[in-house]
Structure formats: C-alpha cells, structure tokens
Amino acid sequence: DAGVTQSPTHLIKTRGQQVTLRCSPKSGHDTVSWYQQALGQGPQFIFQYYEEEERQRGNFPDRFSGHQFPNYSSELNVNALLLGDSALYLCASSRSDREQYGYTFGSGTRLTVV
Amino acid sequence: LAKTTQPISMDSYEGQEVNITCSHNNIATNDYITWYQQFPSQGPRFIIQGYKTKVTNEVASLFIPADRKSSTLSLPRVSLSDTAVYYCLVDPDLGWMDSSYKLIFGSGTRLLVRP
Incomplete structure (x- = not known):
C-alpha cells in the first residue's frame, strides 16, 4: 500500500519564478494538506483540500495556491518566488471520515530559491 | 487549538529510557494528545495518541x-536510530464531523542519542 508520494524530491528555482509541487495521497485518503517547514522549525500549515476545494487556509499569502483533482491528488503552486520560500514542503493526506487516525506525511519536496 | 510547550533538546545514550514531557495547559475536553517523530528530510511520522491515563504500543x-x-x-531503551525531532500536538477529535482540522506543530524536541 503506497503511502503519500511527492514530486519532485528536490527543486532549485530563481527568485521571481513560479513552481508547482505535486502530491499523491495514500490509498483510501481523500483529504490533502500542505505544510511548509523551514530549516530548524516545525511544519507550518498552508492549506487543506477536500472535495476539490480549499477548506482551510493558514497564514500564507495568495502567492500560494493549490488544486485538488478528482483522483484526490493535489498540486501546490507558488508564484513570484522569494528567497524566504526556500523550505521543505510537505504533503499530508487523511480520511475525512476519521475511521482511521489522522495524517500520513510524504517525504517532502526540498525547494531552494536562489 | 491548544499551544504545547516541550523542551528544545534532549541528550541520551543508547539503551536508556527517554521521557519527553509536553505541557498543554489549555487543552480542551475533546482534544487528543498526539506525538510525531521526524527524521531529517522526511515527513513527520505518527508515533502514538492518547486521551487520558496510559497508552502503549510497540514503539512508545x-x-x-x-x-x-x-x-x-516514553521511549524504552533508545537506539541511535531514535535520534530525531519529536513533536507533541493536541488534535481535536471531531468524531462524526468532517475532519476539517489542521495540525499545529511547535518547534519540537530534538533528541540526540549517543553511543
């Protein structure tokens, strides 16, 4: 049973560019959340998608946007990249019915903005 | 969501028992306490969850x-591979409601296990 899959694993972008990160949830999960983790800090919630809609959003600017597809996979888009966007971006999936506990995290995408 | 406070770092030696304490003074009645483990360049991994008294699984x-x-x-007889960051979270059990909850992570406790 595959867990959460994220791609790419590493990415280097130039300031001002745009980036798209991808996530495939664990089988049986229908909710996808994205987190940003700066070096030495805990993950910070970006937003959550359920039924192809953004359900909750953390304290992140509109440069951060996302999408969820009918197969529950998700994308995170970041426009006008800043040096401060360099971080590990984590995708976590879960089941909306809570029949099975909580979040399963992927290994993340390491984004470096130069 | 309740804020949690835990030590920034801890050191231990192989074979010892490690206890990491977390305070959550404003925990709500329907909150569960959940611990995650994170290795470098990996996502957090669920370790254990509880509501009251004692919970034990094969890990902790x-x-x-x-x-x-x-x-x-409590991590019994730690090994070098237990070196990681440990996060304590409170997680409301919404039960029959939609799980429109988000995990709030603090900075965690960095555990270093020495030979």
Missing part, C-alpha cells in the same frame, strides 16, 4: 495525568 508509551495539562512520551 504515553502517560497522561488526570488533569491532562501535560503528557509524557
């Missing part, structure tokens, strides 16, 4: 006193 034990304002994660 979780002790929660009656007032639930704190909890202690």
